[in-house]
Amino acid sequence: MELVEERPWRFRIERRGAMRVPGVVFASRDLLGDAEQSLEQVVNVATLPGIVGASYAMPDIHWGYGFPIGGVAATDVEEGGVVSPGGVGFDISCGVRLLVADTDRRALRSALPAVMDGLDRAIPRGAGPGGVWRPTGQGQLERLLEGGSRYAVAEGYGEDRDLARCEDGGAVADADVTQVGERARERGIGQVGSLGSANHFLEVQRVAEVYDETAAAAFGLAPDQVCVMIHCGSRGLGHQICTDHVRAMDRAMARYGITVPDRQLACTPVDSPEGRAYLGAMAAAANYGRANRQFLSDAARRVFQRAAGARLTLVYDVSHNLAKIETHAVGGARRRLCVHRKGATRAFPPGHPDLPEDVRAVGQPVLIPGTMGTASYVLAGVPGGDAFFSTCHGAGRVWSRHRAARTVVGRELGARLERDGIAVRPRSWRGLSEEAPEAYKDVSAVVAASERAGLCRTVARLVPLGVVKG
């Protein structure tokens, strides 16, 4: 793959063949390493009908289903632009929520083991069913799919202020529960309020370093303050919705005269029955993911209150797997675009009207989950943010799960983390080994590349004190 270095941290893949736009990759050659397969996916995405600007890739790009993870693609709705479930991924609305405690590391030290034991009991995780919320009446799942975090708060699992600090106020509009299949509902009903497995986690962290005091203060972050980060998605419900709608689009594509270089890029126009059906179901899954994080926040709050007498306040909740209809400037005109972000985080600039008033002046909080034993980051959106105001989403996997499990012994990793002062509460040792830090890129390098590429700025680094994993 020929990459032309336009400027440091920004590479271009020139248009050729069926590409409608060029590819743009924000990274260094070091970070890209052996990314040949995922760069081929960047090229494939550039062929989608209606795509505008470029097929973008973030510094944490790696191979995914159809689209690369770390990919951003926007299509023009009025110009026949398509929506593709592969551009969102199987874990619809996977995202991150950060809460801050009214205590610092010193004050929490003696209570930390009790907090971790409490979280160990209170946080459902791992594959399969189990969640903190159980429906007790008719139509509750439907109301949750329409209301997201708002529904959870209305049911008593949070406070109104939480909603002001959620992307979209806690719920995506236009969820269409009639497009959520029976099987998706069956899988979803028993998993509300659960982490799931793989790289999903709940961590107790501390603010290790503040890089931007103004933004950190606006977000409510101070050095050594204790935080809780929750990284999870829409579990089996989102997975089933993706499966169902990929199949429907794969069948329907030919009727719209659409051909794609990879069947995993199945898509139809946004403005088509299949496109609207997917977006309606996707919005429902997005709300499920948000409600999921809201219910888990409530569970964590109860543990912190009981075990440490500490209160948790929401900083922000943002997804990194979603397609959204947004208005952006394209070639000097305002256009309605379907922006696919898959393993990429929305990063609205300072002053954006959709941001909560109390953080608007400094830009959107962007939450980047790192890997166990390393660090996570809080970033902020910047003016003129490229790629439709998007940035990275995490470290980015470099070893397969299989290779990680083969190379790393879970118990040894657990002991290593404990020696480094990180309390670990895994559900399985195998699961822990698959998520070993060495299986990922260096999250600090990914964040630095994103900042230098002009996509965001770094606000604070968080390091783990305790890890709860599936």
Add this chain to the structure above:
DNA sequence: ATGTCC
């Protein structure tokens, strides 16, 4: 990511 293959 995922009742890690209907």
